[in-house]
Amino acid sequence: SQTIHQWPATLVQPVGSPLSLECTVEGTSNPNLYWYRQAAGRGLQLLFYSVGIGQISSEVPQNLSASRPQDRQFILSSKKLLLSDSGFYLCAWRGFQDTGELFFGEGSRLTVL
Amino acid sequence: GQNIDQPTEMTATEGAIVQINCTYQTSGFNGLFWYQQHAGEAPTFLSYNVLDGLEEKGRFSSFLSRSKGYSYLLLKELQMKDSASYLCAVSDSNYQLIWGAGTKLIIKP
Numbered sequence: 187s188q189t190i191h192q193w194p195a196t197l198v199q200p201v202g203s204p205l206s207l208e209c210t211v212e213g214t215s216n217p218n219l220y221w222y223r224q225a226a227g228r229g230l231q232l233l234f235y236s237v238g239i240g241q242i243s244s245e246v247p248q249n250l251s252a253s254r255p256q257d258r259q260f261i262l263s264s265k266k267l268l269l270s271d272s273g274f275y276l277c278a279w280r281g282f283q284d285t286g287e288l289f290f291g292e293g294s295r296l297t298v299l
Numbered sequence: 300g301q302n303i304d305q306p307t308e309m310t311a312t313e314g315a316i317v318q319i320n321c322t323y324q325t326s327g328f329n330g331l332f333w334y335q336q337h338a339g340e341a342p343t344f345l346s347y348n349v350l351d352g353l354e355e356k357g358r359f360s361s362f363l364s365r366s367k368g369y370s371y372l373l374l375k376e377l378q379m380k381d382s383a384s385y386l387c388a389v390s391d392s393n394y395q396l397i398w399g400a401g402t403k404l405i406i407k408p
Contacts, residue, residue, distance in 0.1 A: 276341055290342055
């Protein structure tokens with residue numbers, strides 16, 4: 187069966203520090219992968235999605251970047267965090283059913299101070 | 300623009316029935332999803348509707364009317380563990396999900 191994991195689960199970072207969140211999927215090949223951010227009381231905001239190795243689409247302009255160095259690995263990064271980067275970050279992969287259901291990782295809670 | 304509307308918060312009593320509404324305006328439609336999200340956790344899939352009508356799955360049912368841009372999630376025999384946020388999401392013409400802000404459901408004993 188397919189599983190998705192992301193880490194770290196929680197982190198507190200100072201403004202201006204770098205960020206790296208990692209997500210891996212097991213049990214499937216060539217998945218579509220997504221990074222979302224969820225601010226308190228807000229809906230899920232799509233940040234990046236990837237349909238294959240090295241293929242990244244950015245949905246919003248920001249100081250974040252994403253990379254897909256391997257088929258089942260998706261990384262979210264920042265060189266210098268802003269206060270506004272605080273939130274709950276979710277990695278997801280898209281199932282191959284006709285519904286296009288998304289399966290989410292456990293989430294990463296980022297607090298920028 | 301694309302828009303998903305759902306109530307911010309609802310309160311219901313254990314054992315009762317609650318209906319959470321969702322209205323949408325999107326560029327294209329390729330299905331509507333309901334997800335459940337407990338506090339501090341990732342969303343989990345509840346239901347998917349692409350055709351008009353009611354889909355029943357145990358205590359949970361989801362209804363869709365494409366002509367009205369409207370869906371609801373019906374939860375029966377509420378349990379304390381149903382306290383969570385319920386997210387409505389629509390798959391648009393590019394098969395990207397557009398998400399509502401979620402409805403926080405509070406269950407009281």
